Amino acid sequence: MLQHSYLFRHNRRKFLKDLSLAFGATTLGMPLVSLASCQSSGSETQQEQQTNQASGNSKKLGIALVGLGSYATNQLAPALQETEKCYLAGIVTGTPSKAEEWKRKYNIPDKNVYNYETYDQIADNPDIDIIYIVLPNGMHAEYTIRGARAKKHIICEKPMATTVADCKHMIEACNQNNVKLSIGYRLHFEPHNLRVMELGQQQVYGAVQQIEAADSFVFSGSSDKWRLDKELAGGGPLMDLGIYCVQGAIYTMGETPTAVTAKFGEVTRPEYFDDVEQSISWQMEFPNGAVANCRTSYNKNEGLLYGKAENGWWRLEPAYSYSGIKGKTNEGLMNLPQVNQQARQMDDFARCVLEGDETKVPGEMGLRDVRILEAIYEAARTGESVAIQT
């Protein structure tokens, strides 16, 4: 991993310098994206039209995973064995031994295997339609932008990037290159979380008054030490896990909060948490007066999404896991199926590419959330209530 970190710092400095020259001081003037109508990057591209015409929409799209860490290995690659509209066509890795293992395991030809230096050559590979960025957060912007310039559609993991400015550059690059951009928000494809969206947004039990959201795990200090490095992670558990609480509160309400107050928690393991926070709690206010009390930590295990409305309540616990999500309401158990969230998410994006449709989890949603994460950090640093710009 030492080699990875060195490469990251060196490349990121150079990439960001080139990027600021390319984009200058442009801003996007991004409209607020509502949950009901999240738009992606414009109309059907020439590339999509060709794909559709040539295939009659029957082609399985090729996905290349970039960064073969825990999530790519244990969730995405297995999910790609279940997908119907896309398949694992290629890999991008900085670790040669992983390349060998994946080639054997998933029958990936040499011509579809890249490293971070040869990555841009993916532009010449017709087997790859979609690039899925599963790198440390601080690398998402660079690899999304390079992927867009290679004219590939992009799925980027959450958080979309570590700054609002990077998110804007990513959206701009995808728009300029006529490719679609989606964020790995898998819970928008999960039945219990979808039910919460319905209960809250359609006011099934009346107007929502209160939300409680918590997502935490005990950081064990294992292989993914980049999570403790502010430059690579953007922050601590808020960036990694708290983003699910922000998402949960917003998709319960169907609107964006207007202001936030926040407080960093105590650091009880300073050997780990000298660069990023160990825990943080925050309160978001919504236009109708509802409040969401949220917390996230790298020092305990919990996953909760609770909502209370005028005439009822609901509770998901665990709320954000890959499987085993459980839900109940004041009327009883939700009794909904467990699904492969990642397979559904990737198939839906492939469908959007094939049919020229808009993804419901676009870059604009990722940008919105990173803007809120920045506001939460500012509120914790200053002790003030921070207005959320939309």
Ligand code: NDP
């Ligand atoms: P890992 O640390 O397990 O994997 C990251 C991989 O990135 C590494 O294995 C390595 O792959 C590559 N890499 C390249 N440069 C570096 C570097 N400088 N330092 C460390 N790794 C580097 O992380 P995760 O798989 O857990 O997370 C990756 C991304 O996925 C994150 O953005 C995270 O937020 C997101 N994620 C999303 C989840 C979800 O539920 N949607 C769940 C878990 C993670 P290689 O050796 O192939 O180069």
